[in-house]
Every structure is written in structure tokens, then in C-alpha cells.
Amino acid sequence: MEITRISKALNNTGGPRSRTRKEPVRLSFLEALGSSAVSFQENIYFKLPEYCPDIPGYLLGLFSEKMGLSSWDAISLAIPLPERPLYVFPSLNNVGLHSDELNLVHALVLARCNSFTYRPDRDFIFTAHRLNRSLQLIEFNPFSFYGLE
């Protein structure tokens, strides 16, 4: 029969540095350490054709063709976008042209991302610079990170 007893006391044997504890050290906000402070949202990517003089018109055509949404009002009502601010990081994933519904949603998200953040209250800015990108969206909750919740 084996008896196991767990002592909750901090055992100090008197030797140098005998009382120790291990504590994880955060190296980066992006390390997944089991806390709810940092959470990875998703990879988003889109690619425009080489020659696209009218980007909003091109996207509207895709929305109309793939999802039956022919106006921006209908698109904003039908498509749910992230409602909280997110941090943006470049992604190493390949950028490809997809015509499925998911990438059209990515185009809308990319149109609201500048080089640093996504904000739900920003206007859509349809430029080739914004839409020809592959990004990682990270959600960071500072209150959870600092244990204030």
C-alpha cells in the first residue's frame, strides 16, 4: 500500500535558495499560456486581379454573384464582422484568390484594417494596398492579462 502525502508548506531546508517556486515568464503578448488575455482569431487574406480600376464595383459584383447581395446596405446587414478591436500582424500564409463566401468577408475585414489594428467603427477603405494582404488577427484583453478581472 502506498501512502502519498502532499505538503502544502514551502519547505525550507536551510540551504542556499532552498525555497523556490517556478513561475512562467511571459516573453511575448502572443504566447499562448493558457490565459484568456491573448487569443488568436483567424488568418485573413484576399487578392485582387492585376487590373482592377474600380475595386468597390468589383467586390459588389462578387457579393451579388456569390451571396445575392447587391448593395452595401444589404451587405452590412447580412455579413457579421468582428465587433471588437483586434491587433493586426502580417501572416506568412500564401495569398490566393478565392471566390468563396469566406474570402469575401475577409475583404471587408481587410478594408477596415490599417497596418496595426482592426477597428469595427472604421469606414471601409477599398484600395489595392489594403486588399492584397494576408494578415493574422489577434485579440488582446489587457484586463485579463494583468489579472484585473
Next chain:
Amino acid sequence: MVWNNERVLAVLADLISENPFACQALLSISTIQFNTETPTLSVSLQAKPVLSINPDFLAAHVETEEELKALFLHEFLHVLLNHTLRYSENSYLLNLALDAIINSIIHRCFGSQYSDFFRRFYGNQGPTVLLRPAERDEIPALFLNTHKNIYLGNVAADDLHELLDFLLGQSIEPHNWILIGNHSSTQPVSEENKAILDGILKRNNGVGIWSKGKEPGEGNKLEHRYIQGRGPGIARWRAQVYMQLRAYLSPPMNSLEHQSIRLKTPIANALDRSAYFKWIQGRMLPMFEQQNKLDLKVPRALVYLDVSASMKPDLVLIIELLYALKSRIPMEIFTFSNAVNLPIWKGKGLKVSTTQGTDLDCVIDHMNKHKSHRALIVTDGYLPSITNGLQLKYISLFFILSSTGSTHFVNKYEFPYHQLNALPE
């Protein structure tokens, strides 16, 4: 490239969102006008900011969104630098110099994606090669070194202007070179817009634009200077004087002074309340200050330092040496001019009170009042006659004279003295 107004506005909105050079403060409130009156682009700041864009110019010369952003940034930086303009008149050479610096900034910060426009728009004609990044074989020999320094960020706008003036002279004709932006005579700027530009300038330190900073602490271009250090002579002088002062301040020069101190013993005394509270708080038995006093005779050197106006330049060095000595030899330092004062040590310096005059009578009175018998007087020797000579019988004085001091006084009264060596040049 086909540029419709919506696309141009979208590119501008993208640039504002990125906010390079803090341009958001100005561009976000600017009204955008598309017209052919302006040759390229221009910004008016007389009232509400207005950014005028010639769509024909964009269609003819701009191929990508990045190049359009480079144009916006060029115009923005031009407005910003015109705000800091140190020249009362706008000349072609000054515009050329500013444009060269601006384009080099855009190239260094954003790379060839942005600066390809300048590479295409400006050819190799004369000084316009300075307005674009170029390969070595594209640059005329006259501008080779200048071009390299501009694109390394080693040249500021005013330096380039002076250089171009030297190389080309003010008589240079612009030929048919087009400079981007509004380069006509300087337009007035409204007070609100000036405040906006000042706010933007505070966020950009302007290093690399002008060679002479405007604000305190503002950095200038890197310069190489030779700073002459103190030679070994001054170190030798200090060492000699240090040894001399130490010798004169040590016994038998020291004057014995009476000093009363309170004894501290581990015998409890309720009158020493702080020690009593420490004891009742359960700490170890403290030392209690007793009521009895102990009179001790403490050897202490007495120094009177002349702080009249004629004591410079030795005074600074002597104070430094006394500071070094006071931790080794118990001494009391007084300063005197026409009255004796107790100075305050502030770091390694002395805070003194002085009338700029000199009188030894006050020193003698002070010594008699405090029953001092011996003292060291550090002075330059330019002292008036003593009026209370009878009191000299009971005191003994030794004089240290500065290197430029006079021995007339000490010889007249037959005081012992030592004159310091001359300060090395």
C-alpha cells in the same frame, strides 16, 4: 492608370489612416478639389486647408497607389517645411533643395515602391537628378558626391541650398523642369493652420531637414570637433597645492577647540523618547542619549577663505582641494570679505556671501570671539592695514597666497606665508 476621384480619395484615406509623419492632423481636415488649374498638386492654407489635385497629371504620370501616396507625402512635407522656412524669399534653388531633401526622405522611409515615381518623372537633366534616386552612372560628376550624401541623409536643406548656390549660382534658369507642388511665392497661412503645423512639427523632430535646430535640445547634423582638454600641468599644480595645504593644516597648525557632546549608553533614559519607543516596541535595546555632556578638546583646523573679487581664478581650484581635504582633516572653513560668514557646501562647491571687498579685521574679531588661537588664511594678499593690531598678540596666523597675489601685506606685518605656484596656461 485610370484614376477616378473615389479611388484617389480612398488612397488618401488609407494614407491618413497610416499617419506617416503625423500627416493625419492636416490631411484629415483638408478639402479635396480636383481641378486642372494647379499643374500637379498644391495645398492652400489661407483658410481651411485645401488640397488641389490635377487628375490629368495623375493619369499621365502616376501608376500605382504607392506612387500616389508618395505625391501626397511630398506635398505634405513641402507644406510642413515651408512652415519652418528660414528664408524670407522663395527662390528656384531653395525649392530645388527642399524637393531633393523631401524626395530623399520619402525614398529612405518607404523605399523604391514610393520613389519610383520620382525616378521616372525626373530625368538626368542637370540638378534635377538630385530629386530622384539614381544609379551612379546616371549622375553627372558635378553632383555625384552631393547625391550620395542626400540619399544617405547626411545633407540638410540649408546646406544643400548653399551648395547649389555655390555650384550653380542664383542665375540658374529653370528651363522646363517641373517641380511637384506649388512653388510660387509664399502664400499666407492662417493662424489655425499654423497651430496645426506646429503640433505636427512637435511630433517630428526635424533632424536631417535643417542643419541648425530651432528649439532647445534639438539635434543638428553630426559634426566633428576637437575639444582641448586640460593638460598635465594643471594636475601637477593641484597635486602640489594639495600636499602644501595638507601640511599646513595638520598639527601643530591645528587649533584645539572645545566641543560638547552628549553621551550615548545602553542605560534607559525616558527623556530620549525616540530610543524609548524603539525599546517598548520590542526591538533590541537601543543606545539612549544621556543628560550629561562630555567636554572634549577636538583638534580642528581653522581656515578663513578670502572670497573677494580678486581671488579668481585660483579660488575654484582651492575650494576643490579643500573639499578633498575636509574629509581627512577635521577643519572648519569660514569665508570672509568685509565680514566673516559660514559657507554652505553644495556638492563640491561652496555657497558663499561676499561684499567683494577684503578686510582682515573681521577675521581677527571672529577668532577672538570664538577663542581661536591659530588659523590658516587663504587670500591674495591685497588687504588693507589692520586696525585692531593689539589682538594679534593672542593669535597665530599663517597665510596661503594665491599665485597672482601680493606679498606686501604679509611682509609688512611679518606673517609667515607660502605663495602658490603660478597656474599653468
